[in-house]
Amino acid sequence: MNAARPSYVSGVAALYFFSGGIGLAYQVLWARMLSLQFGVSIFGVVVTAAAFMLGLGMGALLGGHIGRGRRHPLRLFALIEILIAVYALLLPMVLRGVDDVVMWLASDSLGFWYALQLSAALLLITLPATLMGVGFPLILKAVQHTPLSLARLYGLNTCGAAVGALLPLVLLPALGWVAGVWLVATAGMVVAVAAWALSRQAQTETVITTEPVSWRSVPPFTLLAYAGVGAAALMLEVGWTRLFGMLLLRTEYVMAVILAVFLLGIGLGSLVARRLNGRIWFDVLPVAAALFALLSLWAIPALAGWAERSDFDSLAAAMWAQGLAIALLTLPVTLLLGAWLPLLSARFGRNKALGAMLYGANSIGAAAGALLAGFVLVPWLGTTGAVVAAALLLFFAGMAWAARHSWLALPLLLGLAWPVWHLPAVNQLLPHTQGGSRDLFVHEDALSITHVIERADGQRLLLADLQRMDASSDPLAVVSQQNQVRLALLLHPDPKQVLFLGLGTGISAAASLPYPGLERTAVELSQGAIAAARHWFAPVNDNISDNMNIVRDDARRFLQTAPDSYDVIIGDLFHPDLVGRSALLSLQQFKRARLRLKPGGVFVQWLALNQFDADSLQVVLRTFQRVFPRAVLFVDGFRLALVGGQDWRLSARLVQHNLARLAPAARSEATGGEGVWSWLGRYWGPIRPSEGALQSEWAPVIEYHLPRARYRGEMDVVALVEWLLRQRPHLAEAGQALRIADDEVDAFERGYAATELALRAWVAELKGDVRQAQRLLRLAYQANPRDRWVSGALADRMYAGLQAMSSQAADRRRALEAILFVRPDHADALRELWRLERVQGNMERAAEYRHMLRRYSPLDAALEQISESDRG
Known part of the structure; x- marks a missing residue:
């Protein structure tokens, strides 16, 4: 066998780096497409991740048999890249056709519709992912007798995938979904041409032989345990995506950023693992990985508070800062996850084909983990509970290769897990905006997290996915x-x-x-x-x-x-x-x-x-x-x-x-x-x-x-x-x-003018011209006193001006009654009048104001105080 030239080795390394980027660009684009199909973004993330990992795993296991005995594995790799690109171009049409069939079969059942959609999506995306998985053992075979190690090759591919995860952030807003897929498919064709060219160089440079590999080369328990590591890894990815998506970016950018950081950590971990030797690392990995996964949950309140306080001058600055925050919490775990494959491959012999077998088992486990997290653990245990379960699974699976004394860490891990099993209260996660609130109701399922919280004034808010306020019981919000x-x-x-x-x-x-x-x-x-x-x-x-x-x-x-x-x-x-x-x-x-x-x-x-x-x-x-x-x-x-x-x-x-x-x-x-x-x-x-x-x-x-x-x-x-x-x-x-009609022009003009004057008053106020705002608001009220926006704004101004008035009860009562004349449902005025009448001993009149307050603001905290006072 002749030694391969450095140009060949560098070419294959670059080839697999770009192949990883293209594969993850497909994944993010397809996840976005599935989010449209399902109507729920997390379903698109879970199903795409599961399909990808399942396909990569099966492909890696099949690839060793498909590529055995082939003199030019890069040529087969090139053909596979072309097939994937063609499939990607056809997939939108196929999915639309499947969607019509699924809609017809499950028109009356949301659950059945989701099940059929999930099954169809898994099948359709697993097919190209399987072809991508076949590429891994083919590339390993192409570099079998070169200095290019499995750790380096896997790390470069994963780092390329991290870059590819961010590519759709540029493609989608600039080109749209269809054109974005075309561009990524074109890049895949270029990689295919490059692979074919490299295969010709390989033909003249070296003759590749194959070392036979069988299932007996790796103990079955090792394959099962490493599949468990893969399951835990994807459970963490799904849980972190859900958590960070609530706390940080909360936009179309969030999945790509989290996925990029996740993959970057695995890629760097694989590259670093080339320099790690000794069995001690198998004792360290399960304990450290589980520990850092749990610590990421302990940091959630601090992360949420930081995100709430932060102010950025551009989206790029926000993505960098929040991406670094995500990296700070997740990189310790993902670096360790990336190190496992090279270390295991070295432990069971440095035959690169063994790496493909381990990679296949890990990926299939990862697919199961994604589905388990998205559709079982998150609805059953909640998002933080799913992350805790992933951390503990990571520990138990990793203990397959660790010394017995590492089990001593289990009580520590359980002690760290118990306090963070449930999501912290909203007043801890949002101390600035909801610091005085208390949780009344929390519901979490595979679709979203719903909170009902009660503020100090008794009013209730409905929060969807934590930071999005859907509605409030505040009287003004009710109107x-x-x-x-x-x-x-x-x-x-x-x-x-x-x-x-x-x-x-x-x-x-x-x-x-x-x-x-x-x-x-x-x-x-x-x-x-x-x-x-x-x-x-x-x-x-x-x-x-x-x-x-x-x-x-x-x-x-x-x-x-x-x-x-x-x-x-x-x-x-x-x-x-x-x-x-x-x-x-x-x-x-x-x-x-x-x-x-x-x-x-x-x-x-x-x-x-x-x-x-x-x-x-x-x-x-x-x-x-x-x-x-x-x-x-x-x-x-x-x-x-x-x-x-x-x-x-x-x-x-x-x-x-x-x-x-x-x-x-x-x-x-x-x-x-x-x-x-x-x-x-x-x-x-x-x-x-x-x-x-x-x-x-x-x-x-x-x-x-x-x-x-x-x-x-x-x-x-x-x-x-x-x-x-x-x-x-x-x-x-x-x-x-x-x-x-002619006889209605005057009434219409009053309503038409009041609306515009009110808007102009608010604009003036936002610009800081309070005097002009007050003048326009008075004119609006004169035009149409029945307009609730106008009367409400005027009543608020009158109430704010009470501080400058005489403190005598009679004067204050007249001022408050004037506010109610403008706006009968003004809750602040009703509360004060109730208190004044109570002090003056006018219990019948006080009861009337209490009744009015209950009618207009039934959840007002003052009502409890009023009831207690009446009982007293």
């Missing part, structure tokens, strides 16, 4: 949530069936109760939110769960499979920059909603202005207008309603006709006591057609743009509101569009 439904139902002449895309606390849906005979359906994927609405928010949602049909399902799947059509469909608020959420603002989702509308039906999608910059907002408006050409806008506070319909035309007469059908009391409740002209005054004109990017499930835009805009300081509510003010049509144009 804001209910207005989402009030507007939508007012805009239909005779609503009979309404569909809520998202239930949350149920507070929004409660605004539909004034409509008699209305058939309500809510689609909610989070079981925790469903339970919270039924039990923890019933005092503020009027037990709406007992008056509606709640379907646990993904909103996109439901719209595709629902047999019914609806008069009104309402898209709830959500955070569009979080993983998977932006698909609910996509061209495809808006088309699904339109297909579920009855003739004359109305679809209303709500957006929170503080979650957008001008560019991202225009992308969503443009996308909505493409599906609903006659779409219009309404503004309610700092929320924007996108309104479209199926053969629907907006007019004042339509809204008036709708209200005329209701009894007087129900009529007032249907408008929130504001009257029809307050609502018509929030009209903001049509969505004007424009050219530019659209939000598509397969070419995402906003989920990648929004995080960058937020860190660059472009999420400027003032600038966005000023842009909206410039878009608003003139009063005469708006009146003509709404077909306002």
Whole structure:
């Protein structure tokens, strides 16, 4: 055998480095695609990781037999890379076809649908991953008689994979999903050509022989134990992805960053292991790996507090800082995980083919670990419990090669595990924003973590995945949530069936109760939110769960499979920059909603202005207008309603006709006591057609743009509101569009002017011009005293001014009564008046104020104090 030239050795090393990068770029892209299929990002992560590891494992085990006796393994490697690239290009079409079949087979069952989707995805992604796994023993054979060690080769491939995990962060926002796959597939073709060229060099340089390897070369218990190490590793990856995704980036960037850091640690650990000798390392690895895995949980409160306090001036700075934080917590474990394969391979003989066998067993175990963590341990034990289980499994599996005295570390590990078995309370994880709260309810399943917390003032918050506040029982928040439904139902002449895309606390849906005979359906994927609405928010949602049909399902799947059509469909608020959420603002989702509308039906999608910059907002408006050409806008506070319909035309007469059908009391409740002209005054004109990017499930835009805009300081509510003010049509144009009658112009003008003056007042206040803000607010109140946003803001200012007033009870009582004249449901004024009347001995009047406070703020902590005082 002739010695191979250094150029050949370097070429193979570089080849496998880039092959690892391409493989992980595929994995991240496919995980993103599966997140769309499932509607839940963590499912995409788990299924893709499991399929990849299963395929890599089976491929590694098969590759030793396939490559045996071949003189040119790099040629077969080149052919495999070409097959993978072709498969990657065809996979989107295959998955869409499979999705249609699965949807038809499991149209009525979410659980069965998930099971079929999971099985199909596992099969379809395991196939190319198996081909990737075959490549590992082929590369090992190509360097069998070269100085290139298994540790170095495995480490370079894994480091390349870490780089490849980050590649989609550039490809997806710049090119979209399909073009990104094409580019990665092209890179795979280039690697294939390079491998073929190297194989020709190998033909002239060296003759490769094969050392026979059998299953007897490695004890079966070793293969089983190393499979357990692989299972623990992927259990850690799934658990860490869930934890860090809640605490840190929380965007489309999170999975790629965590995966890159995870792989980088394994790759570096493998490279370092070349210099480790001696059996002592087998005593150290299981104890140290389990210890550092548990310590990562002990650091969670400190990490969460740091993330809450941190302020970055760019997304890149945030990714670097948070990526380093992740590395600090995970690298000690992943370095040790990476060292295991080279050390085991050296222990059982330095035949590189043995490494492929060990790698195969480890990868198959990893696939089982990913599925076990994602679908069993996380729902059963919680995320932190799954990480604890992974740490202990890592210890027990690693003890297969350790000395007996290492078992002495077990009591220490169990002692460290017990306090971190459960996720810390929210007030520990978010000490700045929720420091005074207490946990009332925690629900965790394979989809999400749901918290209900109670603040010091007695109000409750619903948190999804820890940091995203979905809803609050605060009186002002209740009005804001209910207005989402009030507007939508007012805009239909005779609503009979309404569909809520998202239930949350149920507070929004409660605004539909004034409509008699209305058939309500809510689609909610989070079981925790469903339970919270039924039990923890019933005092503020009027037990709406007992008056509606709640379907646990993904909103996109439901719209595709629902047999019914609806008069009104309402898209709830959500955070569009979080993983998977932006698909609910996509061209495809808006088309699904339109297909579920009855003739004359109305679809209303709500957006929170503080979650957008001008560019991202225009992308969503443009996308909505493409599906609903006659779409219009309404503004309610700092929320924007996108309104479209199926053969629907907006007019004042339509809204008036709708209200005329209701009894007087129900009529007032249907408008929130504001009257029809307050609502018509929030009209903001049509969505004007424009050219530019659209939000598509397969070419995402906003989920990648929004995080960058937020860190660059472009999420400027003032600038966005000023842009909206410039878009608003003139009063005469708006009146003509709404077909306002001549005798109604004055009432409409008052509502129209009050809305705009209030927005201009808030802009002035945000700019620091308090005097101008007060002047505009007074004018807005004079124009329309019934507007709750205007009266509420004015009442708040009056209450804030009480500190400068006389402390005499009579003066203070008159001031507080003046506040209630402006806003009868002002909770602070009601509390103070109750206390004043109690002190003065006016118990009957005090009871009236207590009753009013309970009506408007039923969870207010002061009510408990009031009850105790009354009992006293």
